[in-house]
Amino acid sequence: MTTTPKTIITELLPERPQSIKTVGYGEAPVNIALIKYWGKRCASFNLPVTDSLSVTVPHTLSRTHIKVIDAHEDQIYLNQQKLETNTAFAKRLSNFLNYFRDDATPAFEIYTENTVATAAGLASSASGFAALVLALNDLFSWQLDDTAISILARLGSGSACRSLWPGFVHWQAGIRDDGLDSYAKPLHDTWPGLMLGLMVVEGSAKPISSREAMQLTTQTSPLYRAWPHTVQQHLNDLRQAIQSQDFEHFGRIAEQNALAMHATMLASSPSIDYRLPASWTVIQQVYQLRRDGIAVYFTQDAGPNIKLLFEVKDYQTIAAAFPAAAIQPLFD
């Protein structure tokens, strides 16, 4: 029998008959990768080529309610607005929900809300799919453990498997074809004083989705060959920097990893460039502040926004240099 996401899911879910609640609820935070996931070894299971490591943005959540309805199609509400069923986001959710549908559950009604900073430019697919899986777990009273939840969230969106815990989270790539060893686990280190500043760069819609961009990079970028080794090295160095709370080492590795990811993309054919002129301006400002002796670093995902990393001792300087930044502590 060929393994499909549906067969994996059947293996993970309890065998006892499902008892369906009236409403299921789940909430999950946004996470930002410090060592990026870029490239899949299996696209239908969202299995990554490499491990990755993220930090969670506290209090920046997706909150999701779900119920079963007797209808022909799902009803999806995002931030109180009903989505047309043919929008890309609605199709993506409904395709994922197909894995959980049967005669007793033909369609679902979903209300999902993102808290303010998410709407202001932080990736919401990770927190969104993690919250959806938690809401399904509640709706069907599956009582799944964290590992199973992380695997299910990964099937919705790779980075969602890391959106289940506060603090630093490590997603191990795994080696199995069925992906049952590809899930995330929290690290237990904390770092009071570590700060994030989000610089939202206005711009048109993304030129290309992360799914397509990853595929193009792995298939056409001559630099991608160096990526798995680079990630392994960065991962070891970052874990060391976290353990010793060496901020300059930490910031340098996170920034280099983001730059290496964007370099592999730039070398793709056709080239992929998520930076807008305004992103570049922020990056230049970061470099200038460092020349002036301020320890600030940046990371960037598959979009034009820039995320600043710094310590609380530099809060005043960073807030003055970037008045538009949404600044928050990463540990309470």
Ligand code: PMV
């Ligand atoms: O999980 P996806 O398909 O949204 O991809 C996430 C890709 C990056 O945000 C660029 C990196 C990461 O590890 O989150």
